[in-house]
Amino acid sequence: MKIFTVQQLAEADKVTIEKQGITSEELMERAAGLVFKEIHARLNNESVPIKIICGIGNNGGDGLVVGRLLIEHGYYVSIYVVNFTKERSRDFLSNYNKIKEIGAPWPTLLKGAEDFPELHPKDFVIDAIFGIGLNRPPEGWVADLIHYINASGAFILSIDMPSGLFSTKTPEPGDAVIKANYTLTFQAPKLVYYLPKTAEFVGNYQVLNIGLDYEYLAAAPAEAQLIDKEEAKNLYIPRKNFSHKGDYGHSMIIGGSYGKIGSISLSAKAALRTGAGLVTIYSPECGYEILQSILPEAMVIIDEGEKELKNIQFEPEPDVICFGMGAGISAATVKTFESLLKKTKSPMVIDADGLNMLSNNKGFLKLIPKNSVLTPHPKELERLLGEWKDDFDKLAKAKEFTNKYEVILVIKDAHSITVSGDNLYINNTGNPGMATAGAGDVLAGVITSLISQKYEPLIAAVFATYLHGKAGDIAASKLSYQGMIAGDIVDNIGAAFLDLFKNDDRGME
Ligand SMILES: NC(=O)C1=CN([C@@H]2O[C@H](COP(=O)(O)OP(=O)(O)OC[C@H]3O[C@@H](n4cnc5c(N)ncnc54)[C@H](OP(=O)(O)O)[C@@H]3O)[C@@H](O)[C@H]2O)[C@@H](O)CC1
Numbered sequence: 001m002k003i004f005t006v007q008q009l010a011e012a013d014k015v016t017i018e019k020q021g022i023t024s025e026e027l028m029e030r031a032a033g034l035v036f037k038e039i040h041a042r043l044n045n046e047s048v049p050i051k052i053i054c055g056i057g058n059n060g061g062d063g064l065v066v067g068r069l070l071i072e073h074g075y076y077v078s079i080y081v082v083n084f085t086k087e088r089s090r091d092f093l094s095n096y097n098k099i100k101e102i103g104a105p106w107p108t109l110l111k112g113a114e115d116f117p118e119l120h121p122k123d124f125v126i127d128a129i130f131g132i133g134l135n136r137p138p139e140g141w142v143a144d145l146i147h148y149i150n151a152s153g154a155f156i157l158s159i160d161m162p163s164g165l166f167s168t169k170t171p172e173p174g175d176a177v178i179k180a181n182y183t184l185t186f187q188a189p190k191l192v193y194y195l196p197k198t199a200e201f202v203g204n205y206q207v208l209n210i211g212l213d214y215e216y217l218a219a220a221p222a223e224a225q226l227i228d229k230e231e232a233k234n235l236y237i238p239r240k241n242f243s244h245k246g247d248y249g250h251s252m253i254i255g256g257s258y259g260k261i262g263s264i265s266l267s268a269k270a271a272l273r274t275g276a277g278l279v280t281i282y283s284p285e286c287g288y289e290i291l292q293s294i295l296p297e298a299m300v301i302i303d304e305g306e307k308e309l310k311n312i313q314f315e316p317e318p319d320v321i322c323f324g325m326g327a328g329i330s331a332a333t334v335k336t337f338e339s340l341l342k343k344t345k346s347p348m349v350i351d352a353d354g355l356n357m358l359s360n361n362k363g364f365l366k367l368i369p370k371n372s373v374l375t376p377h378p379k380e381l382e383r384l385l386g387e388w389k390d391d392f393d394k395l396a397k398a399k400e401f402t403n404k405y406e407v408i409l410v411i412k413d414a415h416s417i418t419v420s421g422d423n424l425y426i427n428n429t430g431n432p433g434m435a436t437a438g439a440g441d442v443l444a445g446v447i448t449s450l451i452s453q454k455y456e457p458l459i460a461a462v463f464a465t466y467l468h469g470k471a472g473d474i475a476a477s478k479l480s481y482q483g484m485i486a487g488d489i490v491d492n493i494g495a496a497f498l499d500l501f502k503n504d505d506r507g508m509e
């Protein structure tokens, strides 16, 4: 699903009104009507006190429409208007008058702290103060009102955006931003729904299709792509009946050191479970017996170093090399990594200590084969890019980095983001149970395996991140967030593939 900027959405709004021959008030009625429907379906005429807090722009207008429809359906509704200015948007005003027409009590005007409504934990608050038109931080008593709503303990449903949340910057601690339990948004999710410092304000969310002009949206370049099952399914390459292991490539997993052999075994097993034809593990000597015993399907080549990698030499050349898990960063390992970078021409996957070596030796960056996939978690990314001001600055720096070195970055997080040039792909699978040792090693193996099966490195990164998260979700559904470990993610990669085609006639070919 495409994620658009606020400017694009405003433009789509205009184009829709023109092409569909409707008024903006009709579009507001359509959009807010869908919000009403969702609320009505959930509340099912329950007599919960509903308090709608409206601004004076179109977000407030939406709040008024929702209020009118709820009143007409017999709900117990109080409407408040935050009178931070005398200005009103046109569609706000016409819907304000419509409240009078249905004979409902006039909305209460809030002019300062003394007017704040009583709020109770059992209230259902609809936040329609600011939407995507927020253009400066809320101040004074309006900021106090936002903090007051948050502190009430009431269930908060935000329309379009939690009020006070900007679409292009992250709040500072203490800023006035509604902390919604649920957000109902129009047409497309917003980038801030997926970033570490902003997602917490959004709560759960749902996207309502308000029928904005399809042609405009299809042609508009996406600010980012959200990768869900629909998108992931389209990336899948079916396996042919008449094929052999050579068709699915040879993955080589290089890494490990004394006490950290488990990492490469997880990557290698993940590569096998993702469908690589052949997997070779290249390890320090101390890993030999362990690896041969726990993973008979993989071949093992050992380095001359007993406890760490010292002189990486192998034959024949694999289709793709994954480097770094558990490798450590001793001087000898750094040196042999440098030679490996110099002699490798095809795209690699670089993870963990491979990334740390790149950060400590910035001169190595230009040696990375083009189109390689780097998989940093936030700390590794910071070592690689330097500090960033906020999540937006982080993404800008990541784009610059991938452009400069012609590589692909998978920024691992709750919503991992694959960055390639100016393109962002946001993953929508995964769960907190994956915050467990070795989960990242598994992802590196899945990406490597897909590249060896001839997926383009960018597609491999995006698809692997989806499958890895889905495998984690399936593992969590059986074992709980607490009970699952990285090996369970590996064990459910197959189920993640099968899930792609569940409820779909196409099936896995
Ligand atoms: N696009 C779509 O697809 C559709 C969008 N729709 C809805 O429209 C919403 C956008 O509406 P919007 O543009 O009127 O802006 P909105 O968010 O109501 O608030 C801005 C108002 O507040 C003001 N203001 C700003 N910051 C302020 C501050 N800190 N402190 C004080 N004042 C501040 C600013 O005025 P200013 O003072 O800057 O002149 C302006 O008046 C959108 O989120 C969705 O709900 C649907 O109805 C139909 C389909």
Ligand SMILES: Nc1ncnc2c1ncn2[C@@H]1O[C@H](COP(=O)(O)OP(=O)(O)O)[C@@H](O)[C@H]1O
Binding pocket: 377, 412, 413, 414, 415, 416, 429, 430, 431, 432, 433, 434, 435, 436, 437, 438, 439, 440, 441, 442, 443, 468
């Ligand atoms: N809360 C979470 N929600 C979704 N995915 C998560 C969460 N926490 C971690 N993950 C995923 O688990 C993996 C953890 O990787 P990493 O931190 O490198 O672990 P390790 O170094 O132990 O292997 C990443 O792919 C990350 O996206």
Ligand SMILES: [K+]
Binding pocket: 059, 127, 128, 129, 130, 131, 158, 159, 160, 161, 162, 163
């Ligand atoms: K809002």
